[in-house]
Amino acid sequence: MDASRTEQRESFRALASAQLPRLYSIARRLVGDDAEDAVQDCLLKGFQRYDQLKSAESAPAWLTSILVNSCHDVGRASARRPQVIDFEEVEKFSLYRKIAYEDPFPYSDSLHLDFLGEFGPEDVHAVLMRLPPLYRIPLVLVYMEGFLAKELARRLDAPLGTVLARLHRGRKLFEKELWEYARETGLLKEGAR
Amino acid sequence: MISCHEAVGQLWEYLDGVVDEADRALVEEHLSRCRRCCGEMEFAQELRRTLAGSVRTEIPADVLLRLNQTLEELD
Structure with missing residues (x-):
């Protein structure tokens, strides 16, 4: 050398x-x-x-x-096999409306915030890991690492519209998976924490 | 004027600062007169904080050792 x-x-x-x-x-x-x-x-x-x-x-x-x-x-x-996601269904999902409709904490006067309060950092990490990397990566870089969408597009050599669309889908998937995770792991049961 | 559906559809983009001036003004005008959508915005803000608060991992000592070894062996 x-x-x-x-x-x-x-x-x-x-x-x-x-x-x-x-x-x-x-x-x-x-x-x-x-x-x-x-x-x-x-x-x-x-x-x-x-x-x-x-x-x-x-x-x-x-x-x-x-x-x-x-x-x-x-x-x-x-990746063992690509996840098949019904984006039409994901697009219609609203975590805010779901919580209001299901009312998991009937005696709460701040239902939505109490729902999010059930999630510790490890839970949020577990939910993120349920998302396909294509959508997880922009979410982590923008909301956790502080990248701007424009900067991310430049760094990934991708059109800004593509990054924004992945962020949008990633957020919707994250909302849906938060609900599924809470349901599956018993976070919504009274006294779970 | 925009509907609740249109306002809610743009909340994250609004919070991210990626909507243009005209859309920003429309969302703000809607929020100024719609209490329900203000609740959705408060929730979206909290959701962003929840996402940002995911666990940050310390690098384990054995992993750090192996990665430094990789750097030592670069050729």
Whole structure:
């Protein structure tokens, strides 16, 4: 390995090593148990493309973009079969109306907020993991990592309309899965917590 | 003026700041006179907070070790 290559390797190593906890945390929310594989893949691809990084300040966002693609690849490889989703039904679903109609806490005067209050961080993570990666990834990056939809579209090299449509479907699926999860795990039973 | 259905359909986009000025004004005008949709908006805001509050995972020591090893072995 020549001197400049060694220098490049040392520089990438320092930069990526500092980002490992953040990258792993994001990957965990994007692909669950496959997080380590996704970060490994991201490190290898990042080093191969290191000359494309414009400045050290943009390294965190640059590595995140690579990680998202790695998560897509890892997610595809581990997916047993594609989920079939009836989006017509999902589109009609309103969690707000469902809670009002089903009235799971008859003595509550803040029914909707009490419903959400039943979900701890681990429950929200479990609900997110029930969503297909195509919809989970934009939700995590926008609502948890603070990306703007426009920025995400640029980083994923996708049209803004596509990202907005996936966010919309992701939110609707998230609402529906919150209800299903609460029903299946007994969160709605009195004294469940 | 827009209907409740139209206003509710745009609430998340409104909260995300991705609706244009004209649509933003229509949603705000609707919210100013519809208590039920204000309840839906409050719920949507709380739902966003719930989503943002999902668990943040610490990297396990053995995983960190293996990933640093990968960095050491880059060629």
